[in-house]
Amino acid sequence: MHNVDVLGRVKREIASQLAPQLGVQVERLIAVMEYPPRDQIGDLAIPLPALGVKGQVSLTLNSSYVRSYSQDGPFLNVKLREDAIFREIFSSIGEDYGLDKVERPMRIVVEHTSANPIHPLHIGHLRNAIIGDALVRLTRARGHAVTARFYVNDSGRQVAILIYGLSKLGYPDPPAGEKKDQWAGVIYAMTNIILEIRAISEELKGTTEEEYREKVTKRDELVALAAEIRSRNPPFFDRIAEGIKNEEDPEAKIAEIIRKYEEGDPETRKIVRKYVDMVLDGFRESLGKLRTEFDHFDYESDLLWSGEVRSILRNALSSQARIEYKGTQALDLNRYMDEETRRELRIPEGLEIPPLVLMRADGTTLYTLRDIAYTIRKFVSPKADLVINVIAEQQTVPQIQLRAALYILGYPDLARNLIHYSYSMVTLQGMKMSGRLGRYISLDEVYERVRQAVLEKMKEKGDGEGVDKIVNGAIRYAILSVSADKPITFNIGRVTNFEENSGPYLQYTYVRAYNILSKYGGRIDVNGVSYEDLVNEKRKLLFIIAKFPETFRNAADNLEPELLTSYLRQLSDVFNVWYDKERVIQEPDEGKRMTRLNLVKGVETVLRNGLKVLGIDSLTKM
RNA sequence: GGACCCGUAGCUCAGCCAGGACAGAGCGUAGGCCUUCGGAGCCUAUGGUCCCGGGUUCGAAUCCCGGCGGGUCCGCCA
Numbered sequence: 001m002h003n004v005d006v007l008g009r010v011k012r013e014i015a016s017q018l019a020p021q022l023g024v025q026v027e028r029l030i031a032v033m034e035y036p037p038r039d040q041i042g043d044l045a046i047p048l049p050a051l052g053v054k055g056q057v058s059l060t061l062n063s064s065y066v067r068s069y070s071q072d073g074p075f076l077n078v079k080l081r082e083d084a085i086f087r088e089i090f091s092s093i094g095e096d097y098g099l100d101k102v103e104r105p106m107r108i109v110v111e112h113t114s115a116n117p118i119h120p121l122h123i124g125h126l127r128n129a130i131i132g133d134a135l136v137r138l139t140r141a142r143g144h145a146v147t148a149r150f151y152v153n154d155s156g157r158q159v160a161i162l163i164y165g166l167s168k169l170g171y172p173d174p175p176a177g178e179k180k181d182q183w184a185g186v187i188y189a190m191t192n193i194i195l196e197i198r199a200i201s202e203e204l205k206g207t208t209e210e211e212y213r214e215k216v217t218k219r220d221e222l223v224a225l226a227a228e229i230r231s232r233n234p235p236f237f238d239r240i241a242e243g244i245k246n247e248e249d250p251e252a253k254i255a256e257i258i259r260k261y262e263e264g265d266p267e268t269r270k271i272v273r274k275y276v277d278m279v280l281d282g283f284r285e286s287l288g289k290l291r292t293e294f295d296h297f298d299y300e301s302d303l304l305w306s307g308e309v310r311s312i313l314r315n316a317l318s319s320q321a322r323i324e325y326k327g328t329q330a331l332d333l334n335r336y337m338d339e340e341t342r343r344e345l346r347i348p349e350g351l352e353i354p355p356l357v358l359m360r361a362d363g364t365t366l367y368t369l370r371d372i373a374y375t376i377r378k379f380v381s382p383k384a385d386l387v388i389n390v391i392a393e394q395q396t397v398p399q400i401q402l403r404a405a406l407y408i409l410g411y412p413d414l415a416r417n418l419i420h421y422s423y424s425m426v427t428l429q430g431m432k433m434s435g436r437l438g439r440y441i442s443l444d445e446v447y448e449r450v451r452q453a454v455l456e457k458m459k460e461k462g463d464g465e466g467v468d469k470i471v472n473g474a475i476r477y478a479i480l481s482v483s484a485d486k487p488i489t490f491n492i493g494r495v496t497n498f499e500e501n502s503g504p505y506l507q508y509t510y511v512r513a514y515n516i517l518s519k520y521g522g523r524i525d526v527n528g529v530s531y532e533d534l535v536n537e538k539r540k541l542l543f544i545i546a547k548f549p550e551t552f553r554n555a556a557d558n559l560e561p562e563l564l565t566s567y568l569r570q571l572s573d574v575f576n577v578w579y580d581k582e583r584v585i586q587e588p589d590e591g592k593r594m595t596r597l598n599l600v601k602g603v604e605t606v607l608r609n610g611l612k613v614l615g616i617d618s619l620t621k622m
Numbered sequence: 623g624g625a626c627c628c629g630u631a632g633c634u635c636a637g638c639c640a641g642g643a644c645a646g647a648g649c650g651u652a653g654g655c656c657u658u659c660g661g662a663g664c665c666u667a668u669g670g671u672c673c674c675g676g677g678u679u680c681g682a683a684u685c686c687c688g689g690c691g692g693g694u695c696c697g698c699c700a
Contacts, residue, residue: 037643047642049680074680075643116700157699328698351625352696360698367700393694396626424627425694436699457662470662482635485627487693494634494649498662501635501648508662516659558639566636569647580655580664600659622662 005100005549006088010065010080014044018076021059024051035547042069042077043543049074082539083531085546090598091526097605098548099613101143102557108144109378110136112390113287113294114151117279118162119185121286122433122440123490124392124426129443130479131423132390133292133615134561141613142556147382150283150294151374154276155301156367158188160257163272164250165191168243169236171271174278179444181282184275186232187240189438193226194241195250222437229438258364264305272301286443290472291615298377300370308373309365312409316358316369321408323355330355333404345403345415356401368398372405379414387414388559390421393485421559423484446492450474453496454504458622469617470504476616477503481565501569503616506607509572510618513604516584517597518620524601530591537578538599544571545602548610561614568610575603 015029022029029051036045048057048071059076061069067079112132115125132148140146153159165187166172174183200219204212230237244250260268280297287293303309316322316331323332333353337345347353359365378387391399399420406415427433433440450471458467478495482488498504517524534542547567555563584600587593608618 031640032642034642037645041643045643047681050642054680073643153700326698330698348625354696357698362698364698366698371700393627395695395700397695398700400626422627427693461660461662483628486635487628489634491634497649499648500663502662504662505648508660512660512663519659562636566647569636573647576663577665579659580661583659585659621660 004089004092004097006085007543007546007550009088010063010085011044013063013065014061014078017061017063018046018059022048022051022053022057036075036077039540041072041075043080044078046076046078047074048076082534082542086529086531086534086542086595086598087526089542089546090529090602093602093605095605096609097602098552098609099141100549100553105143105145106385107383108139108146109149109384109387110139110146110390111149111151111378111387112136113283113292114153114391115283116153116156116158116435117276117283118158118188119279119435119438119440120179120181121283121443122435123428123443123446124433124440126290126443126446126475127423127426127479127484127488128390128392129287129290129292130476130615131421131484131561133290134476134480134613135388135390135421135559137613137615138556138559138561138564142553147296147384148294149296149298149378152276152280152297152299153367154272154299155258155261155304155365155370157254157258159272159276160254160261161191161195162188162275163257164254165240166271166275168240179282179285180278181286182442182444184279184282185435185442186229186438187236189229189436190226190233190237190240191244192436193222193229193438194237194244197222197226198244198250225437225439232438255362255364259362261301262304262364269301286447289447289468290443290475291617298374300374303370303373303377304365308377309370312373312376313358313365313369315409316372316405319409325355325357328361329358331358331405331408333401333408336408337404341407341412345400345407347400347404351397351400353400353404354397356405368401368405371398371402372409375402375406375414375418376411379417386417386419388419388421390423393422393424396420396422419559421484424487426488426490428490441490446475446490446495447471449492450495454498457498465621466617466619469619470498470507470622473503473507473611473616474498475503476614477506477565480561480614481569483562500573504622506568506572506611507616507619507622509575510604510607510611511620511622512579513575513600513607514618514620516600517604520585520597524594524597526598527594528591529595529598530589531595533592533595537574537581538596540574541571541578541599541603544574545599545606548606552610552613556613564610564614568607571603571606571610 011030011033015026019026019029029046032047032050034045036042056071065080065084067081069076069078110132113125113129115121136146136148162184174180197219200215200222204215207215247253257268261272317329319331321332321336323330332355356368357366358369375387378384389399403415403418428441451467454467454470474495551563551567555561584593584596587596611618
């Protein structure tokens with residue numbers, strides 16, 4: 001109803017006239033159409049050689065949208081009638097302008113963030129959460145039925161280490177006022193680092209001289225880190241260290257925790273869930289500040305207790321691809337797939353897929369096997385057509401193993417419809433973060449630092465509201481304006497720079513547009529507008545507004561939120577240039593005033609909708 | 623050693639997948655604009671062997687091949 005893609009209609013009309021004359025399909029012609037690099041050239045261009053047409057051709061084009069057309073070398077350039085476009089857009093523009101719905105909605109699952117529940121979220125998870133949430137919002141706005149799911153890895157070695165450390169402390173509760181995930185993170189890092197030092201010291205006993213030197217260096221590094229982490233809570237550290245020192249075989253104890261939890265031992269269940277849920281509370285609190293919410297938190301352990309993992313394991317053990325590998329049962333993922341299948345499953349040609357180990361020698365399960373069960377659940381309950389996993393680049397191979405295993409175990413459709421949305425690392429001034437070693441900048445810390453910068457800025461402005469909305473906008477934009485597969489060195493200075501090319505810049509531009517409209521307060525329609533006013537930035541603005549439906553569709557269908565960020569920035573740039581030059585409300589000529597009011601309304605609508613699908617709030621003052 | 627990702631202005635990045643016209647922003651640096659709808663803004667200047675070498679094409683930052691540089695992975699961790 002209100003979803004008017006005027007430009008799309010214009011393209012189709014032009015294409016349907018020209019296609020027969022050029023002897024090509026209408027769709028093909030629409031596909032090659034592009035926007036000329038400079039306005040003087042025209043509004044639309046068709047590169048004729050791309051359609052197999054060479055040399056000068058004579059074509060007839062007769063449309064109420066077209067002002068003129070001419071061939072310039074290989075291009076057919078078309079100048080459109082801005083009055084016709086303007087009238088069509090603004091006589092039907094609605095609140096939801098541009099957010100075109102798909103004809104056939106899919107059921108989509110986006111799994112994202114899924115951090116281990118053992119330490120607070122850090123800036124690596126921040127990237128994951130923001131990308132994931134933007135994908136949720138984009139696909140939802142496109143009309144799909146989207147579910148956001150968080151996978152709680154509560155049954156692996158990491159959680160067991162945390163619980164082991166807590167056992168040495170007598171299972172304490174975090175002090176009131178302390179954030180629970182921060183508190184647990186310190187205990188986890190302490191326990192882990194003490195265990196690592198102990199392990200490496202053991203290894204030192206029977207090694208050659210060369211290895212010895214290397215390992216001593218590594219141990220010394222760990223000892224230095226241990227001193228650092230000890231300072232966070234010396235009594236805790238000393239008690240854990242003492243407890244581990246007196247332990248005959250800590251690894252056996254950890255293995256026992258894993259085993260008991262997998263078996264569903266009531267006491268172990270109670271303890272593990274208590275602490276895991278504490279950390280998850282911390283996650284929810286942190287993510288809430290960034291307007292990120294989930295529909296489901298799926299506990300890995302539930303898949304074990306329900307028998308879903310066991311059933312997959314049985315299936316795998318009876319598979320023809322089963323092999324023995326280093327004394328374990330594993331799946332051979334190379335032998336039973338042809339080239340064609342590998343291509344379909346997006347597995348690189350030259351990759352020798354490592355065998356998938358199905359379980360540890362002691363019978364406990366491993367992550368990837370459990371993930372097979374989880375993937376099936378994501379597809380089955382509730383039913384999904386497409387599953388998008390937002391997971392770090394480091395897990396590319398395990399994700400390939402997952403798809404290959406699904407195929408081999410008889411779920412080829414699931415394997416095909418499982419997308420690994422990969423993103424690259426976030427480093428910290430060249431330093432790699434490590435939750436394992438307690439070396440990270442937490443999401444909360446980042447949030448707080450950006451918040452301070454926003455408050456600082458507001459102080460100099462005197463007036464303002466919505467601090468948290470601005471912080472959210474700044475952080476989201478900083479992440480979403482960089483393609484996911486580029487590594488980022490996290491730089492707080494960049495995120496707290498609120499000048500052009502930032503989230504707050506877009507929000508500020510929105511405030512300007514909004515305030516013009518709210519001050520005007522009257523009726524805005526297309527009666528009596530003067531079309532001769534549509535020149536320079538105003539004409540440019542009109543065409544940018546016209547491109548919004550197309551940009552949104554591309555961003556949503558290709559899962560590329562960055563298309564939207566750069567589009568909104570460009571819209572803002574043009575609007576701000578114009579804003580400085582001319583008046584809207586104070587324009588004495590009634591026709592011109594109405595033309596401009598329509599454009600402002602267009603900018604306001606597009607910014608609001610565009611920001612919304614990126615998860616950035618629009619403000620009315622700041 | 624193998625696989626994947628990245629390499630565009632002093633710095634941070636769009637553009638590459640679906641090839642098209644003199645390659646776009648921001649930061650920085652130098653200078654300018656507050657009597658008018660909000661200066662988180664606007665204007666001017668500055669700045670590029672699009673990592674290198676071949677190939678395909680009417681046309682290559684974009685596709686292909688070969689290098690170079692950086693990142694990631696190759697665990698009975700996740």
